[in-house]
Structure formats: structure tokens, C-alpha cells
Amino acid sequence: MVLFMAGMLSMPADAMMDPPGDGWKDWMDGHWGPPSGGGYMWGDSDSWMMKGMLNAPVVGDDGTAYIVSYAKTDAGMISRISAFRLDGTAAEVALRGKVSVPAPLGVYLFATTSVPKLNDYNLLFTHGTNPAVEQSVLFRLPALFGSDAIPDAAALDGRIASKPVVSADRIYVTTKDPYSGNKYLYVLNPDLTLVSKTIIQ
Numbered sequence: 001m002v003l004f005m006a007g008m009l010s011m012p013a014d015a016m017m018d019p020p021g022d023g024w025k026d027w028m029d030g031h032w033g034p035p036s037g038g039g040y041m042w043g044d045s046d047s048w049m050m051k052g053m054l055n056a057p058v059v060g061d062d063g064t065a066y067i068v069s070y071a072k073t074d075a076g077m078i079s080r081i082s083a084f085r086l087d088g089t090a091a092e093v094a095l096r097g098k099v100s101v102p103a104p105l106g107v108y109l110f111a112t113t114s115v116p117k118l119n120d121y122n123l124l125f126t127h128g129t130n131p132a133v134e135q136s137v138l139f140r141l142p143a144l145f146g147s148d149a150i151p152d153a154a155a156l157d158g159r160i161a162s163k164p165v166v167s168a169d170r171i172y173v174t175t176k177d178p179y180s181g182n183k184y185l186y187v188l189n190p191d192l193t194l195v196s197k198t199i200i201q
Helices: 002-010 013-017
Strands: 051-054 065-073 076-084 090-096 103-105 108-114 122-127 135-142 152-157 165-167 170-176 183-188 194-200
Touching: 076 108, 103 165, 122 194, 135 170, 152 170, 152 183
Parallel strands: 122 152
Antiparallel strands: 051 065, 065 076, 076 090, 103 108, 108 135, 135 152, 165 170, 170 183, 183 194
8 A cells, every 4th residue: 555655646646636548648658658568547348447436526606516527438438427416317418528517507518528429519619720640639528418308519739638627707728738848728618719829838
């Protein structure tokens, strides 16, 4: 146990938070790529962290609790966004890739997906020039979404995206391209139109 904790403390801070999936940082080998060998941290499909792992709830103004959980499948990583309402009803949308903790704003719920499959979305805008496989998305769902909902989305340069931050009716997201190392700050409107895109030096 002591050796395990010592190893955890020696890891880079971002590595302890990095999720699994194609293109995620393999901190043990110091490069970007699928983890080699499995069995550590996120590990393989038998890892305890891949069995029903979930985030703390985000609660909307109406008391609806939104929870994102993750599972590793043969088809890759699956994220499930679940809504639990005070009247006892629930809904769930499943998306491929790593979905962030969501942020409610008005009648919508906003989140990002790292390493997404773009055909999971109603893609309204592409706010970047990278190939599709090197992009992430910011998406929105109605706060009262049903299980058949298809999120609206905007594609962003950088395959890995932060959780969105809402301020003054705008959505702020940072992204990173693991291949070039480029980092970006995006600011978008609730309709997913672009306010600004800044390269972070």
C-alpha cells in the first residue's frame, strides 16, 4: 500500500486526472498514445476504475441531477450522461469518447467530449482546421433531454478538451492537440457560434 501511494505521488498531476482511451497521455512512457500493457490506473477492462466510474452530480435550477459515468467496451470508451429528476423520471444519452462534467446554462446543458465520434452529434459548426480525428467537441443538450436526444455540437481544434466554464452567458473551453502540443482557448455563445479562439503559448 505504501509503495502504491508513493507511486501515485510521483505521477505528474495531470496524469492522475487523465482518462483512458485512444490518444490519452501514457505518462509511464512519456508519450501520447494508447496505454501500453494496461493494468495501471485506468488499465484494461478489468480495472476497478473502469467499472461504473462516475462523476459527482451537477444539479440544475429545477433540482435535476446530471451524472456522467464511463465504461470501456470493445468499441472504445462510452460516456453516459444521465438526468435524474425530482419526479422520479430519468433519461440517459450515451456518447463515444470522454464526456466532461456538464455545465447548465438556461434551458441547456453544455459539456465537451474528448476523442469524440462526430457522427454521434448534430454538428452545427466546425471552429477549427484540424482533421476530424484531431478535434474535440462542445455540445449542448436540452436540460429536459430524452433518451433519444442527439446533441447539437461544435467541433474544436485539439483532441482533448477541458470541462466548460460558463460566465456572462458565454462558454469557455480549453483544448489541447496531443500531437502538435498546441493549446487553445475557445469562447462560444450558447448557440455554439464562435466568439473567439486564442492559441495559448
